[in-house]
Amino acid sequence: MSWGYKPNNGPQKWVENFPIADGVRQSPIDIVPGQASYDAGLKPLNLKYDPSTCLDILNNGHSVQVTFADDTDSSRLTDGPISGLYRLKQFHFHWGASDDKGSEHTVAGTKYPAELHLVHWNTKYASFSEAASKPDGLAVVGVFLKIGGENPNLQKLLKAFDTIKSKGKQTSFANFDPSTLLPGCLDYWTYDGSLTTPPLYESVTWIVCKEPITASSAQMAKFRTLLFSADGAAPDCMVNNYRPPQPLKGRAVRASFK
Ligand SMILES: NS(=O)(=O)NCC1=CS(=O)(=O)c2ccccc21
Numbered sequence: 618m619s620w621g622y623k624p625n626n627g628p629q630k631w632v633e634n635f636p637i638a639d640g641v642r643q644s645p646i647d648i649v650p651g652q653a654s655y656d657a658g659l660k661p662l663n664l665k666y667d668p669s670t671c672l673d674i675l676n677n678g679h680s681v682q683v684t685f686a687d688d689t690d691s692s693r694l695t696d697g698p699i700s701g702l703y704r705l706k707q708f709h710f711h712w713g714a715s716d717d718k719g720s721e722h723t724v725a726g727t728k729y730p731a732e733l734h735l736v737h738w739n740t741k742y743a744s745f746s747e748a749a750s751k752p753d754g755l756a757v758v759g760v761f762l763k764i765g766g767e768n769p770n771l772q773k774l775l776k777a778f779d780t781i782k783s784k785g786k787q788t789s790f791a792n793f794d795p796s797t798l799l800p801g802c803l804d805y806w807t808y809d810g811s812l813t814t815p816p817l818y819e820s821v822t823w824i825v826c827k828e829p830i831t832a833s834s835a836q837m838a839k840f841r842t843l844l845f846s847a848d849g850a851a852p853d854c855m856v857n858n859y860r861p862p863q864p865l866k867g868r869a870v871r872a873s874f875k
């Protein structure tokens with residue numbers, strides 16, 4: 618049986634097949650603002666996304682992901698805590714069964730209802746797959762979702778959910794600009810971590826935005842209509858697809874803001 622988020626295959630069991638789960642730079646973490654150190658050397662994030670690189674939206678059985686053409690530098694991240702240029706590969710979300718949980722990172726113990734991950738890979742490597750296992754291979758921008766007014770940019774994604782309800786379903790998804798899902802203020806925390814799903818590679822420079830974006834409670838409910846299960850199998854709601862915070866193990870968390 619493959620990994621998931623249930624008691625018999627969830628985060629507490631991943632170490633059996635992925636021993637790095639007990640590694641020294643695992644993600645997510647609880648971010649304690651008072652313990653983060655302001656680093657004046659951190660540059661502002663420089664994100665430039667080209668909507669024409671948006672390809673499709675997929676239910677991968679763990680989350681809903683939007684995939685981008687990464688054969689050119691047109692959707693990419695530079696500056697911030699990283700050096701070089703990282704190309705956008707995909708973005709996806711993690712969310713709860715109710716509005717009181719769902720994010721992977723927490724802020725002084727506070728859970729948000731969901732968290733967006735924009736996954737980028739270092740172009741010093743030839744591909745995502747090559748970069749994914751390197752210590753400086755990936756940079757993931759995390760954005761918290763909080764309950765508020767309806768988010769019209771999120772609505773464009775949610776409209777596609779009915780056609781990708783079950784695992785393995787995908788549909789074309791064009792001209793979406795992921796920068797519409799970024800908060801107005803790009804202040805961030807950054808630390809060295811890992812993928813939060815198997816294979817849990819310790820290859821991620823995490824960049825977690827301080828300011829959340831909003832989603833309405835109805836929009837959050839729409840995420841919960843997706844299924845972990847494939848068409849024809851017993852319907853298994855896609856909820857609580859988040860890994861809880863992991864030990865910091867001496868790592869520093871830096872803040873780009875005072
Ligand atoms: N939440 S997370 O972002 O740390 N992990 C997601 C992840 C795990 S993956 O290696 O399957 C993969 C392939 C392509 C893009 C992302 C991923």
Ligand SMILES: [Zn+2]
Pocket residue numbers: 709710711734813
């Ligand atoms: Zn993620």
